[in-house]
Amino acid sequence: MRVLVLVFVLLCTVLAPAAATAQDAAALRREIEQLQKQLQSVTERLQRLESQPPAPTPVAPGTAAPRPAPVSPVSPIDLARPREPYSLYQQRGAGQLLFDIGVAGDFVANLTRGNVEKAGGGTFAGLENRFFPREVELSLFGQIDPYASAVVRIESGEEERAGELAVHLAEANLTLLTLPFGTQAKLGLVRNRFGYNNEHHAHDLPWIDRPNAFRIFFGDEGLNEKGLEATIIPDLPVYLEGLVGVFNGDNEDAFGRATLRAPLVTGRVRTFFELGSEHGILLGMSVANGQTAERLPSTILGWEGRYKYRPDGWLHPLVTVTGEALYSLRKVDVDVDSDGDGVTDSLDRKRRNHWGWYLGAEVQPWRRWAGGLRFDWSQYPQNPGYEYSIEPYVSFWPSEFLRFRLGYKRTDRSTQTREAFNLNDASARRVDEILFQATFILGAHPAHPF
Amino acid sequence: MRRAIPILLALCALIAPLVLAVSAADKIRVVTTIPDLKALTEEVGAKLVDVESLARGTQNAHELEVRPSLMLKLRRADILIENGLDLDSWAEVAVQGANNSKIVRGAPGRVDVSRGIQVLDVPGTRVDRSMGDVHPLGNPHYSLDPGMAPIITQNIADGLARFAPEHRATFEKNRQAFLARLDEAMARWTKALEPLKGAKVVVYHPQWIYILHRFGLNQAAALEDRPGIPASPAHLTRVIRQMKEERIKVIIVEPWNDLKLATRVADEAGARAVVLASMVGGVKGADSYIAAIDHNVNALAQALR
Numbered sequence: 001m002r003v004l005v006l007v008f009v010l011l012c013t014v015l016a017p018a019a020a021t022a023q024d025a026a027a028l029r030r031e032i033e034q035l036q037k038q039l040q041s042v043t044e045r046l047q048r049l050e051s052q053p054p055a056p057t058p059v060a061p062g063t064a065a066p067r068p069a070p071v072s073p074v075s076p077i078d079l080a081r082p083r084e085p086y087s088l089y090q091q092r093g094a095g096q097l098l099f100d101i102g103v104a105g106d107f108v109a110n111l112t113r114g115n116v117e118k119a120g121g122g123t124f125a126g127l128e129n130r131f132f133p134r135e136v137e138l139s140l141f142g143q144i145d146p147y148a149s150a151v152v153r154i155e156s157g158e159e160e161r162a163g164e165l166a167v168h169l170a171e172a173n174l175t176l177l178t179l180p181f182g183t184q185a186k187l188g189l190v191r192n193r194f195g196y197n198n199e200h201h202a203h204d205l206p207w208i209d210r211p212n213a214f215r216i217f218f219g220d221e222g223l224n225e226k227g228l229e230a231t232i233i234p235d236l237p238v239y240l241e242g243l244v245g246v247f248n249g250d251n252e253d254a255f256g257r258a259t260l261r262a263p264l265v266t267g268r269v270r271t272f273f274e275l276g277s278e279h280g281i282l283l284g285m286s287v288a289n290g291q292t293a294e295r296l297p298s299t300i301l302g303w304e305g306r307y308k309y310r311p312d313g314w315l316h317p318l319v320t321v322t323g324e325a326l327y328s329l330r331k332v333d334v335d336v337d338s339d340g341d342g343v344t345d346s347l348d349r350k351r352r353n354h355w356g357w358y359l360g361a362e363v364q365p366w367r368r369w370a371g372g373l374r375f376d377w378s379q380y381p382q383n384p385g386y387e388y389s390i391e392p393y394v395s396f397w398p399s400e401f402l403r404f405r406l407g408y409k410r411t412d413r414s415t416q417t418r419e420a421f422n423l424n425d426a427s428a429r430r431v432d433e434i435l436f437q438a439t440f441i442l443g444a445h446p447a448h449p450f
Numbered sequence: 451m452r453r454a455i456p457i458l459l460a461l462c463a464l465i466a467p468l469v470l471a472v473s474a475a476d477k478i479r480v481v482t483t484i485p486d487l488k489a490l491t492e493e494v495g496a497k498l499v500d501v502e503s504l505a506r507g508t509q510n511a512h513e514l515e516v517r518p519s520l521m522l523k524l525r526r527a528d529i530l531i532e533n534g535l536d537l538d539s540w541a542e543v544a545v546q547g548a549n550n551s552k553i554v555r556g557a558p559g560r561v562d563v564s565r566g567i568q569v570l571d572v573p574g575t576r577v578d579r580s581m582g583d584v585h586p587l588g589n590p591h592y593s594l595d596p597g598m599a600p601i602i603t604q605n606i607a608d609g610l611a612r613f614a615p616e617h618r619a620t621f622e623k624n625r626q627a628f629l630a631r632l633d634e635a636m637a638r639w640t641k642a643l644e645p646l647k648g649a650k651v652v653v654y655h656p657q658w659i660y661i662l663h664r665f666g667l668n669q670a671a672a673l674e675d676r677p678g679i680p681a682s683p684a685h686l687t688r689v690i691r692q693m694k695e696e697r698i699k700v701i702i703v704e705p706w707n708d709l710k711l712a713t714r715v716a717d718e719a720g721a722r723a724v725v726l727a728s729m730v731g732g733v734k735g736a737d738s739y740i741a742a743i744d745h746n747v748n749a750l751a752q753a754l755r
Contacts, residue, residue: 146556149546178551182525233549239522272518277506280517310515313508313706317515367680399679400513401579442579447540449516449547 099142100444106135106157106203109436114426121428123209123409123435125220131436132158135202137170141446150174153201170201170224185230192223193231193243193268194286195302195324204448206322206362208407208437212376212389213326213356217300219253223288225264226250243268249290254300254328254381256293264290270304272450282306282450296349298330308450316364320372325357328381354379370395385417393435401445405437478613481527481553483538484511485730486593487563487606489739491531493628494606494621498614504541507731507742510706512583512678516543524548527559529613531606534564535590561609563602567592570659582676594729595660596636596743600629635740639665639747646754651700652693652721654707657728661746667754670698673712686715693719700753704728724753 109131110124117128124134134157141151155170173188191199197214209215214222227247234240249255249264257264270284286302302324309319332352335344356378364370372395377388393407411431477500482488488503495501504520505511511533514520521544524530530545530553532538545553552559569588577584592598603625611618647666651658654673662669671692675685692698693715701723703712712723726746727736736742 143555146554175546177546177554178557179549180551182549184546184549231549233521233525233547235526239518241518270518272522274517274519280519282518308515312506315510315513315706399579400583447514447516447543449521449543450518 099140100446102139102141102444103442104135104137104139104201104203104445105133105438105440105442106137107438108132108134108208111434112431116426116428116431116433118426119423119428121423121426121431122433123411123431126161127158128433130158130161133165134158137201137203139445141444144174147178148174148176155201182233182235183230185228187228189224189226190229192225192245192247192266192288193229194223194266194288194300195268195284195326196282196304196306196322197324198222200448203439206320207360207372207374207391208393208405208435209391209409211324211358211360211374212387212411213324213358213378216378217254217326217328217356217381218251223251223254227260227263229266239270239272241268241270243270247290252293254288254292255290255298257291257295258293262291262295264288278310278312280308280310280450292330294333296331296333298328301327301329306450315367316370318364320362320364321360323357323359325355326378327353327355329353330381332382352382354381368397380417383418385414387411387413387417389431391435401441403437403439405435405439407435407437409433409435478528478610479526480529480531480610481523482531483541484533484593486739486742487531487533487602489730489742490593490599490603490628491606491610493739494603494625495610496620496624498617498620499610504544505538505729507727507729507733507736508705509729510704511537511729514538514540516540516547518547520544521547524553525550527553529553529559529561529609531561531563531609533590533593534562535567535569535587535592536585537590558612559609561605563605563609564590564592565605566601567598570663571656582674583678584676589656589659591657591728592660594727594739594743594746595664596632596639597664598660599632599739603628632740635744639743642747642751643667646751649754650696650698651702651750651754652689652698652715653702654712655704657704658702658726661743665747667750670696673701673715681711686711690715690718693721700724700750702726702750705732722753724749726750 108124110122110128112122112128116122120126120128122128136156138154139151140153141149143149151171151173153169153171154167156165156167159166169189171189171191173186173190176185179185191201193199197205197211198218202210210220210222225245225247227245229243229245231241231243234242243266245266246260247264247266248260249257249262251264255264266286266288268284268286270282272283273281275281282305284304286304287299288302289297289299292298304324305322307319307321308317310317330352332350333347334350336346336348337343338345358374358376360372360374362370362372372393374391375388376391377386379386389409389411391407391409393405395403395405397403409431411433413429415429417429478495478498480491480495480499480501482491482501482503484505485503485507488501491499491501502523504523505514524544525548527550530541532541542555545555551557554560569592571585572588573584573586577586593602607618607621607625610621643665648668650668650670651662652671652673653669656669656672656674656677659669671689673681673686673689675681698719699721701712701716701721703709703723703725705725705728709723709725716723725733726749727733727742730739730742731737732742733745736745
């Protein structure tokens with residue numbers, strides 16, 4: 001019996017904690033299940049709350065809605081008042097810059113005959129039969145404050161054969177965005193909005209080279225001036241943009257007086273028509289009037305037209321046609337050798353009214369490939385003669401940020417063209433060139449208008 | 451000079467009625483970047499707003515051509531409503547060419563409806579363009595996820611009320627009425643896709659993540675090698691193999707993407723290419739917000755069965 005009691009006591013001693021442990025485990029399991037349910041319920045509630053917007057601001061019942069205030073143009077007080085919400089770069093996290101940075105690299109190669117190289121008569125004069133960085137550009141752009149934005153572009157490129165790479169300021173300007181009556185003003189160093197292609201940097205052009213007429217009339221860099229441009233877009237049912245600008249007139253090829261006492265004044269009018277959703281036509285006319293370094297008047301008129309056919313749903317245009325014409329009216333001093341001894345005896349002031357134009361068409365049947373053709377014809381603003389060229393090319397884009405172009409350009413210059421002959425004992429009357437271009441973009445690059 | 455004055459007067463006489471006709475409009479002139487936001491703004495603003503969209507439903511909202519006609523629309527706008535998250539960053543170029551101080555960045559007339567959105571696909575590591583045309587702020591294609599409509603419409607109502615505070619109650623009432631209709635439709639959509647929860651799909655461009663996530667579907671692969679980069683043959687071969695192995699039945703294609711390529715891949719993999727409305731108006735019949743989602747849900751449910 002004693003033994004039985006002992007065994008019973010022993011069993012109770014051993015099993016009691018086990019039973020208690022089992023009870024604890026069951027309780028714990030129940031507790032965990034309960035907590036899991038609670039967690040699930042809270043998670044679901046949280047998800048529901050997160051998918052709902054914050055409650056709207058309550059409106060006092062019975063409050064009569066005040067009559068809508070008439071919408072007036074922006075007053076000076078409005079301009080001075082801080083904007084709300086001040087959403088400038090609200091998406092950006094800490095440590096990020098308050099402006100965008102982009103780098104564009106544009107490399108060009110051209111191959112031509114030895115006589116053209118010797119005469120320096122190729123498209124990239126002095127850089128024939130070379131592969132060179134034409135334009136490596138650092139762009140900084142963004143909002144200055146709620147009222148203005150700014151752009152700074154610093155460029156480098158090879159300008160002479162195997163020479164040092166020069167770095168220069170290509171653009172630095174600010175745009176006042178909140179002026180009244182549909183106006184805006186841009187001031188600083190700008191690429192002038194004269195015609196279509198002048199405002200584009202070389203890497204953004206739809207061709208490998210800038211059209212001949214623009215290179216001949218404005219120089220290799222185009223019209224790039226310091227001053228002020230103002231635009232107005234009246235509130236009309238049709239798009240109409242008017243532009244007026246006042247600049248120093250530093251461009252030595254077309255003007256060169258370089259003073260605000262006799263400023264370069266520019267103007268442009270542009271309109272745009274849509275023929276259905278697939279066709280668009282941009283038409284414009286520009287004028288630039290100033291004085292040359294010799295204080296002689298110089299006026300250049302420009303006309304532009306651009307057509308695009310973009311089938312509905314296409315990611316790129318199928319057909320693009322671009323054309324521009326320039327008409328230069330200027331007075332020049334011409335050397336007169338009255339006795340034929342080869343020495344200038346006097347200067348004769350003459351009027352020179354000369355033309356230049358180009359027309360280009362591009363077809364892009366696939367997203368990555370396009371092919372095109374450009375025809376150029378141009379006189380020289382001061383000298384007799386003319387030249388024309390034809391340039392077929394193909395473009396290939398591995399992506400939006402990388403592009404390769406290959407082209408052939410044939411240029412013929414008339415026999416009166418002084419610059420074509422006997423340059424370094426060589427002739428560049430007829431020029432055949434193979435052109436290659438590689439362009440990349442790093443970082444930010446804003447979309448380009450039509 | 452004597453001749454010029456009558457010509458100027460005649461021009462003024464011609465232009466004046468046009469100017470007056472334009473300024474006579476008494477509705478709030480709203481421009482949205484994409485048609486989804488136009489549809490939602492019309493629901494919130496109803497008769498008080500006149501809404502235009504810069505992009506059409508059949509276009510790729512990433513790469514819109516900035517035409518002067520867009521600038522003309524923006525020139526007259528009181529409010530610009532944008533999707534944000536870098537989807538419609540092209541709008542900034544159009545705004546800068548529109549000379550309208552009411553809608554420049556930071557002005558009260560500029561409304562970004564991505565505020566408050568729980569953004570998916572936000573890169574957790576450093577991103578660069580080797581990853582394609584990646585969106586550093588996250589996937590911006592949230593607008594056709596019906597679950598996001600309460601937040602989007604709240605942002606729209608706030609933006610409209612900033613311009614016309616006297617109509618805030620009306621905007622909120624319209625919004626609630628629309629959300630009630632959306633709730634009814636949501637029940638229908640949930641019911642249609644409930645049996646297909648967990649199903650895998652292949653997309654052409656990774657822009658469906660929000661709606662797939664909403665209804666419990668999974669994106670298994672994309673035809674684009676990387677976002678915005680056309681697919682290489684090797685990548686397509688990999689996708690076809692994966693579709694066969696995982697028995698994926700559907701490739702979702704945007705109206706602006708290459709349907710022929712998607713169909714070819716689908717045929718190889720024994721699947722179907724389905725065109726969904728990537729934006730309102732993207733396909734026939736998808737001409738309102740609810741109709742666009744109706745189309746997408748029905749097309750998906752039918753293809754996945």
